[in-house]
Amino acid sequence: MTNPASPAERPSSERASRHPRGPAPTLHDVAREAGVSLATASRALNGSERKVAESFRERVEAAAAKLGYTANVSAQAIARGTSPVIALLVADIADPYFGLIASGVARGADEHGLVVTIAITERDQEREARIVRALRGQRPRGLILAASRTQEPREVDTAHELAEFARLGGTVVAFGPDGDADRRIEIDNRSGAEALGRRMAELGYRSAIVLGTAEGVRTSDDRLAGFRAGFEASGGAVESVRRGDFRRESGAAGMAAALADGVPAGTLVFAISDVVAIGAMSAIREAGREIGADIAVCGFDDVPASSDVSPALTTVRVPLTEVGYQAFRATVDADWEQSPLPLEVVVRASTPAIPR
Amino acid sequence: MTNPASPAERPSSERASRHPRGPAPTLHDVAREAGVSLATASRALNGSERKVAESFRERVEAAAAKLGYTANVSAQAIARGTSPVIALLVADIADPYFGLIASGVARGADEHGLVVTIAITERDQEREARIVRALRGQRPRGLILAASRTQEPREVDTAHELAEFARLGGTVVAFGPDGDADRRIEIDNRSGAEALGRRMAELGYRSAIVLGTAEGVRTSDDRLAGFRAGFEASGGAVESVRRGDFRRESGAAGMAAALADGVPAGTLVFAISDVVAIGAMSAIREAGREIGADIAVCGFDDVPASSDVSPALTTVRVPLTEVGYQAFRATVDADWEQSPLPLEVVVRASTPAIPR
DNA sequence: GGAACACGTCCTAAGTAGGGC
DNA sequence: CGCCCTACTTAGGACGTGTTC
Structure with a gap:
């Protein structure tokens, strides 16, 4: 008998695929494969400041490569309490105005190894509130509100969501003079x-x-x-x-x-x-x-x-691309100006x- | 004395903020507030098929609203083994071609309550491989490769990353006749x-x-x-x-x-x-x-x-927006054609x- | 409806093995 | 020999949820 405890047959409704399905290799698997402890594997791959001997690091990396291991970002996010994502809200991504801004944001994020999630507000206040709320669940590092909005005080909904977002440690960057944001990008x-x-x-x-x-x-x-x-x-x-x-x-x-x-x-x-x-x-x-x-x-x-x-x-x-890039920097740099x-x-x- | 065990002073280098910082309320907090067990709170809010008595559900929902609770997506992703995100790879988001496609993808994702993360390949094979690898860590439901690529067999790197991605249960949707993808969007x-x-x-x-x-x-x-x-x-x-x-x-x-x-x-x-x-x-x-x-x-x-x-x-x-929408559907529909x-x-x- | 475990990672505490002085 | 220092190991808690029993 081979290993898998309950191979069972997949329900036929499932997506067909030429690839055998299986669980993602975990850090555990890597550690076992490399013959080291979990702690060492963790330090070697996604490591803290603590040092790992070169020979061990190599073994661990080889094992990771062999197994095709990739750290589970969600798990890291939970353990570390923060996730490597920046949320970008635009009114309409097909509008070149926002396309250029998104381009700048993406470049910055790439430089910092962060992921950009994008959402479309359609300049609808209610939609915006809903999106911010949904995005909050991701616990992003930052939230960029690129869609210009009305001058009138935002409906309580969104304002509350934004405040809540900031309370969790996320930075809110808004375009224009937005009272609810931590930081503002001003286009004159x-x-x-x-x-x-x-x-x-x-x-x-x-x-x-x-x-x-x-x-x-x-x-x-x-x-x-x-x-x-x-x-x-x-x-x-x-x-x-x-x-x-x-x-x-x-x-x-x-x-x-x-x-x-x-x-x-x-x-x-x-x-x-x-x-x-x-x-x-x-x-x-x-x-x-x-x-x-x-x-x-x-x-x-x-x-x-x-x-x-x-x-x-x-x-x-x-300079819209530059505007986007700066919005990104505002999101991550402690002493941004x-x-x-x-x-x-x-x-x-x-x-x-x-x-x- | 008030509650917080070690309020300490924040290091001054930290981002200034008008909002008091604090941890996000957890399901635990909600359950305690509502006077129910964790399991009940979970079922009432993000619940499976099991029913929860109406009176309890109301209590839980009220507590959640009061605390401003939002489910931690990362935690859900770990527990459920899958995260509600679709990854979209484009060559250049400022190019209207991709902007329109992204627009269609975003619309579909919104309908399904999914989040779109976007990455820029710049039509660079190596970049593409790196990005796929990084995105794999997010364990997305699907991956849309919208950037047209070369006909030559992809460098082993990316092909391997894609195969690995598919092995974990993600659907890879590619534009054009791409051998490494589960599904293809063909523009004639x-x-x-x-x-x-x-x-x-x-x-x-x-x-x-x-x-x-x-x-x-x-x-x-x-x-x-x-x-x-x-x-x-x-x-x-x-x-x-x-x-x-x-x-x-x-x-x-x-x-x-x-x-x-x-x-x-x-x-x-x-x-x-x-x-x-x-x-x-x-x-x-x-x-x-x-x-x-x-x-x-x-x-x-x-x-x-x-x-x-x-x-x-x-x-x-x-019909580029439609193309994007269909690419999204290919990602989530079991019997997509x-x-x-x-x-x-x-x-x-x-x-x-x-x-x- | 509740108690308990599992998910994958990070982190810490305490212990141990080896080397140089 | 005993000492310290380094870098490992084991053990286990914590993160916030979903899901058996």
Whole structure:
């Protein structure tokens, strides 16, 4: 008789597989294989500061390799009281804005041997609360809230979840001025938009339409206020503000509505983000108008697509990958301080200078 | 004297926080608070099929809510022998191709109450092996390899890691014909590209330049072979193939090189992906040539940006979010079978019909 | 419904074997 | 010889759950 106590037959409903199934080798198995004690094996592989003689270490490592051993992270997490994961909450991972941020977070995590778990909030407060609560169960080292949210006090639910999360020793990093977070990543949307507004006025624009999101969303409010301040201080006037969300379709719809109401030539459209601006551009084109000399468009973020549309989109460059990387650092570095995140106005063909 | 045995002072190097730190409430705490046994609390909250009297369940739930209890996922993972996570490996999360796939995976995971951990392979075999190995420690339910890889047999390293992963009961889902995976998501790149090639020939194109990636990358090989078959069967000829990678810059560089060698008007450029095609378009524009009547361009994927560039890019639509969703299902459904993933040629302005 | 064990790891205490001084 | 120092071993508790009896 061979070893396995109860091989039994697998229920046929189980996934078919060409591989023989079996339990994962444990540290115990490795120790036995190497002929050392459990404690030594533990020290040799995932070791503390205590030293292990070279010959023993080699034996243990050889045994581990032979058995294909990998430490059970869950078990380590329980024993150590902390698990090597960073949770990242984004509104929509298919949006390049969040894709770039995620990219930066992932790079940092990789450098530190941490794992990134990602969740989609869809900018829904209730969903967000549910997710934070579920993620709390993972006992992550840190939680990065990248989805910009409303200015209004968060519903008690999420605030409570975040507080609870922090109480367990996790660091909460939020984008923007978030009262419930331990640390904040500040993108100076206001100044960036202000510089953009000034620059547009300098180019000769005097009348602008703004495509924003619902009032109360910080990112949108700041960009809008900044743009208005800069544009009006230099002689421009914001004619109207249309509200939508951060999606391309929202930009197209908002622009279409504006066009239906009539948009004089020489008008500038400022969209809250490049993605929205690109949606607006498609609406302008569909209406048979021209982008640039006829209707000018500018956005915010400098997403890669912005330099690929034509005419290329004028925007404010935000170093999003760097932003993500910093958010990660904020999560793990004890004495973290935000490095400056320089924003830069990038003028392209979508906003030609108006000849006087 | 208050309770805590050794409050001690925290080392000042520790992260500052406005929240009092403390251990997470455990099931034990909940049971004590509710005045029931541990087993009952466990059954009431994360319970198996066994019933718990309503009055007890209520008491337990009330206690849990009061204490802000959340089950420790790691502990559950150990006890149950499996953890509620799906690992997703992509080459580059900032690439919209993977962003869309990730979006579909995340949606599926959310529906099933699973967590998605994401890792970046950068299409580096060694990195991939390392990541799979590290992820194995998490004992995830499933592993999705979305990064297309080379056709050549994988280095022993990764193959072994994958086999080991499967042996522990995890399902490996790979894109393309991957011998080491339990399940495969097949995108019919060849047929799609063939249809595109035929269609381009029908539009009147007779001469094409192809921008591909290094030989051996399945996705690229299939698309290239399919395009060539369709295009040549209908009277076209592929003049040259330039190799790069899947990034925008690669498309720009490849196209710039081609332009330096001379590209006659009426030539069609087929790029291995939309992202590459968009890079090529920028190079064409920079060279002072016109996209469309002069040099036509088509791509593959139908990434959102493709309909936003102008002229809009002709391409093959791949339902990427659906692909991601299906990859997720393949991971959890016992009797999964791939549903058809229809590809569709989308002709836009970047490939105008050539008047004869 | 409860008591007790199992899951895989880390950690500590106490003991032991060997080497150099 | 006795001493200390080092690096091992054994034994067992702890972590928070799920799951027999």
